[in-house]
Amino acid sequence: xxxxxxxxxxxxxFTQAHAARMAAAVIVSVIAFLWxxxxxxxxxxxxxxxxxxxxxDELTLRWYREFLTNDAAIDAIVTTLTxxxxxxxxxxxxxxxxxxxxxRYVFPGRSWxxxxxxxxxxxxxxxxxxxxxxxxxxxxxxxxxxxxxxAHVIRTIPFATLVILPxxxxxxxxLEEASKDLGADEFETFRQVTLPNVFPGVVAGGLLAFTxxxxxxxxxxxxxxSGDPTLPVYIWNQIRYNVTPEVNVISVVFLAVAVSMVxxxxxxxRVELIAQR
Amino acid sequence: xxxxxxxxxESADGSGDGLAADGGSAPGVDGRMSGLTTYLRERPxxxxxxxxxxxxGILVFFFAIPLLAMLVVSFQADQIGGAWTLHNYTDxxxxxxxxxxxxxTFLISVQVTAIVAxxxxxxxxxxxxxxxxxxxxxxxVILPFWTSYIIRMYAWINILQSDGVLDSLLDLAGLPTxxxxxxxxxxxxxxxxxxxxxxxxxxxxSLTNxxxxLIEASKDLGAGPIRTFxxxxxxxxxxGVVTGIVLxxxxxxxxxxxxxxxxxxxxxxxxxxxxxxxxxxxxxPFGAAIGMVISVVVVALLVLATRLGxxxxxxxxxxx
Numbered sequence: 001x002x003x004x005x006x007x008x009x010x011x012x013x014f015t016q017a018h019a020a021r022m023a024a025a026v027i028v029s030v031i032a033f034l035w036x037x038x039x040x041x042x043x044x045x046x047x048x049x050x051x052x053x054x055x056x057d058e059l060t061l062r063w064y065r066e067f068l069t070n071d072a073a074i075d076a077i078v079t080t081l082t083x084x085x086x087x088x089x090x091x092x093x094x095x096x097x098x099x100x101x102x103x104r105y106v107f108p109g110r111s112w113x114x115x116x117x118x119x120x121x122x123x124x125x126x127x128x129x130x131x132x133x134x135x136x137x138x139x140x141x142x143x144x145x146x147x148x149x150x151a152h153v154i155r156t157i158p159f160a161t162l163v164i165l166p167x168x169x170x171x172x173x174x175l176e177e178a179s180k181d182l183g184a185d186e187f188e189t190f191r192q193v194t195l196p197n198v199f200p201g202v203v204a205g206g207l208l209a210f211t212x213x214x215x216x217x218x219x220x221x222x223x224x225x226s227g228d229p230t231l232p233v234y235i236w237n238q239i240r241y242n243v244t245p246e247v248n249v250i251s252v253v254f255l256a257v258a259v260s261m262v263x264x265x266x267x268x269x270r271v272e273l274i275a276q277r
Numbered sequence: 278x279x280x281x282x283x284x285x286x287e288s289a290d291g292s293g294d295g296l297a298a299d300g301g302s303a304p305g306v307d308g309r310m311s312g313l314t315t316y317l318r319e320r321p322x323x324x325x326x327x328x329x330x331x332x333x334g335i336l337v338f339f340f341a342i343p344l345l346a347m348l349v350v351s352f353q354a355d356q357i358g359g360a361w362t363l364h365n366y367t368d369x370x371x372x373x374x375x376x377x378x379x380x381x382t383f384l385i386s387v388q389v390t391a392i393v394a395x396x397x398x399x400x401x402x403x404x405x406x407x408x409x410x411x412x413x414x415x416x417x418v419i420l421p422f423w424t425s426y427i428i429r430m431y432a433w434i435n436i437l438q439s440d441g442v443l444d445s446l447l448d449l450a451g452l453p454t455x456x457x458x459x460x461x462x463x464x465x466x467x468x469x470x471x472x473x474x475x476x477x478x479x480x481x482x483s484l485t486n487x488x489x490x491l492i493e494a495s496k497d498l499g500a501g502p503i504r505t506f507x508x509x510x511x512x513x514x515x516x517g518v519v520t521g522i523v524l525x526x527x528x529x530x531x532x533x534x535x536x537x538x539x540x541x542x543x544x545x546x547x548x549x550x551x552x553x554x555x556x557x558x559x560x561x562p563f564g565a566a567i568g569m570v571i572s573v574v575v576v577a578l579l580v581l582a583t584r585l586g587x588x589x590x591x592x593x594x595x596x597x
Contacts, residue, residue, distance in 0.1 A: 008501070008503065008504070009501070011501075011503060012501025012502060012503050012504065013501070015501065015502045015503055016501060016502050019407070019502060020407050022403075023402070023403035023406065023407035023408070024403070024407070026399045026400055026403045027400065027403050027404060027407075027408065027414065030396060030399075030400045030418075030473070031414070031417050031418065033470070033473075034417070034418065034421045034470070034473065034474070035417070035421065037429065037432035037433060037435075037436060037470065038421060038424070038429075038432065040432055040435055040436055040442055041428065041431070041432045041435065044435055094331065094332040094335060095332070097328050097329065097331060097332050098329070098332045100328055101325065101328045101329035101332075105321070105324075105325045105328070105329065107322075107325045107329060109333070110329075113329060113332070113333050113336075116333070116336040116337065116340065116341065117332070117336060119340070120340060122523075122527060122575070122579070123344070123572070123575065124527055124528055124530065124531025124532075124548070124571055124572075124575060125528065125531065126531045126532070126533060126548045126551050126552070126568070126571070127344075127347075127531060127568045127571055127572055127575075128340070128343070128344070130347060130551060130555065130564055130565060130568040131343035131344045131346060131347040131565075131568065132339075132343050133555060133561075134343065134346050134347055134350050134357065134561060134565060135339075135342065135343035135346040135347075136339075136343070138346075138350070138357040138561065139346055139357070150339050153335070153339075154335075154336070154339055154340050157332070157336070186324070208423070211423050212423075215423075215424070215425040215426065217425070217426060217427055217534070218534070222555060232425055232427055235425070235427055235428070235431070236427055236534075239427065239430075239431055239434070239538065240537075240538075247431065250428075251425075251428045251431060251432070254424055254425040254428045255424055255428070258420070258423040258424040258425070259420060259423075259424075261423070262416075262419070262420055262423045266416060
């Protein structure tokens with residue numbers, strides 16, 4: 001006992017004395033680790049010279065100009081948006097219904113619904129991707145576009161639900177009772193009382209669903225045939241087969257989309273809500 | 278049947294409402310006409326079906342059934358609808374090459390999980406216990422998670438390749454260059470980078486929920502900070518730790534992007550074998566069988582985690 005104490009006591013005292021400094025060091029170094037690679041990407045997008053050469057000779061906007069005149073990249077962005085926007089709409093509607101049902105109703109299979117709405121996060125993407133290509137293409141023979149939109153909906157439902165459900169759970173139901181006592185039916189109550197109150201959560205869920213869908217790669221890569229790649233698939237092909245300096249610019253596009261969407265989502269709800277997963 | 282007050286339909290709906298609104302609804306319900314009451318009594322099920330039905334149906338049909346379809350296809354020969362066979366599994370399980378790949382995948386996943394758990398917990402602990410700007414810090418941690426996975430890997434290609442950022446800086450400093458790209462180290466760095474934000478969140482949540490008085494009590498009783506951490510803080514937050522471990526281990530085990538982009542030709546992981554079946558070998562049933570092998574590992578881990586008390590589905594909103 002005392003022998004152990006002789007070893008541990010100085011350690012305990014050292015930790016006690018320097019705890020705050022150690023914590024600060026951890027925070028600074030980990031956040032630097034998380035952000036330095038992003039800084040490198042942004043910096044390299046302005047770098048003159050060829051692909052992936054560091055340090056660059058001078059800084060330039062040349063790659064941004066080339067990106068804007070590159071039809072393949074612009075087409076990829078358009079393709080992504082034609083998938084992400086409808087997928088986000090469908091996901092927001094479905095996740096709101098899930099949140100409403102789980103919050104309000106007791107029904108057989110309620111916990112199964114909650115499990116099903118969470119599972120796509122847990123099942124490895126590659127497994128679900130394989131299952132989807134087998135079933136959507138092999139069994140159902142769905143067209144590319146429909147199959148990919150459905151895949152994006154499945155991918156985004158858990159995240160949107162995780163944001164929307166807590167807003168429903170924390171909403172004061174007394175307001176609805178008041179509305180119903182005043183003669184409004186359930187739909188009117190939902191439209192005029194419930195929806196305005198849960199709206200920030202629903203919008204935040206939609207913003208995150210869109211971000212996720214805009215970045216979605218694995219499901220799309222498996223389900224979608226070749227041709228008309230989405231932006232993530234386009235950039236995957238670029239990185240694997242012929243890197244051009246525009247890849248750096250496209251990285252900045254991804255960053256801008258993610259940062260603006262997440263900041264918008266955070267500004268209308270609590271950061272803890274977004275940070276659920 | 279319709280007259281008895283606590284009928285099945287009404288009590289099912291009423292218990293849901295009653296939890297939050299308590300007795301407030303009783304006079305209103307009693308005062309209504311019996312015809313309306315009967316109608317309302319039947320309506321909740323219809324209403325519930327109309328609201329829960331569509332998302333339920335979509336999740337079952339487009340998520341659960343495809344997974345079952347994968348199970349079915351994994352027992353077919355050569356192509357979908359082929360003759361029934363166990364060959365996909367026996368081929369996989371008797372191949373030294375594939376078993377080596379599974380073992381390597383497992384080892385990498387364990388290493389990644391250990392690194393991410395240690396660093397992520399240290400970060401979450403530092404933020405919760407020593408910082409007042411938690412919102413800002415949390416935002417800085419989660420923001421990178423919402424950017425494209427591939428882009429984040431590409432950033433590390435820029436940094437780790439020979440003549441990349443890291444080697445150039447080492448060179449400037451007169452140090453030997455490392456040329457880390459296409460090594461196991463690069464794969465570990467890449468995984469650690471993408472999963473850190475994901476793991477910090479459950480750690481952060483469980484540490485926030487920890488009652489600070491317990492730590493004070495432990496210190497009052499004479500325990501130093503390390504002893505307090507090991508005997509109070511860590512055991513009390515074990516659910517968050519288990520959740521974080523599961524959230525890191527599972528996607529690492531199934532990943533193919535990181536080893537494909539950062540690993541060398543010797544760093545094959547099981548996810549890459551699946552990708553290969555669907556993108557170049559075109560043996561879908563064999564790919565489905567490997568998908569099932571991964572699923573078995575995942576389910577085993579989840580069962581283990583549940584035994585250890587991980588609140589995997591809890592962080593979301595099962596607080597109701």
